[in-house]
């Protein structure tokens with residue numbers, strides 16, 4: 001109940017944000033077709049010249065993953081054989097991008113989660129010569145999924161674009177699991193220390209044990225002892241959180257604790273997904289956290305709506321000429 005109330009308010013807040021964002025975009029010019037802008041200003045619009053370099057857009061004020069197209073780059077799913085997921089990134093010139101920088105050991109990180117925040121997967125597609133990325137489909141079941149492409153085009157800035165992908169079948173929406181500071185996965189117990197606070201950096205520490213013993217021989221995965229992704233409930237805003245320290249730097253232990261510097265953009269519920277590697281396999285531990293709210297646990301006593309409709313005022317009833325009847 002408490003959470004639902006908060007989300008309603010949150011959704012309203014987002015509507016306001018988007019309204020503002022579109023307004024800004026209109027004033028600043030189209031987000032994607034930089035070429036069009038140049039056609040329009042084919043004369044001598046020296047005041048527009050700063051647009052080409054900075055590529056400042058509304059997205060500079062948004063978390064990642066909310067836009068399907070940003071800074072001239074667009075995420076486009078393409079038809080693929082059954083069991084495969086394929087997509088392209090088109091660039092400012094409209095052609096598929098074929099050159100990417102390596103980040104965290106890979107040129108492309110594809111993250112998918114169902115819109116109800118279940119079914120998280122983090123995979124690494126292969127690039128065809130024509131700019132098509134292909135991977136065994138990580139969309140495990142029916143529903144609407146959000147697919148996030150996290151990449152850096154060569155010569156450009158890091159980007160995370162997101163797109164909805166529908167998988168046909170009977171929908172079985174699952175409620176977001178309650179906030180917790182401990183979870184188990186594949187025989188490991190993972191505990192979470194710290195609470196993210198909106199607008200500032202918080203340290204989140206995840207500690208891994210197995211059979212009651214701390215795990216001290218974590219294996220590097222994508223250049224780190226852990227990777228943490230946070231998705232915001234309500235719009236699936238995407239945060240890729242970076243670990244503190246790297247394997248082999250002489251000061252970062254291989255467990256049992258992995259720390260992350262996290263900054264979330266708002267209050268609200270988030271689902272955290274920790275990928276870590278041990279025993280030759282990658283494991284994913286999941287947590288629900290509520291940012292910026294230390295009294296988040298929903299309780300009956302904390303639900304103000306329960307009392308609101310309970311007590312009709314005597315004065316209102318008196319005006320209807322039936323005194324006493326309404327109060328029996």
Ligand SMILES: [Cu+2]
Pocket residue numbers: 106108109110122123124222
């Ligand atoms: Cu990745």
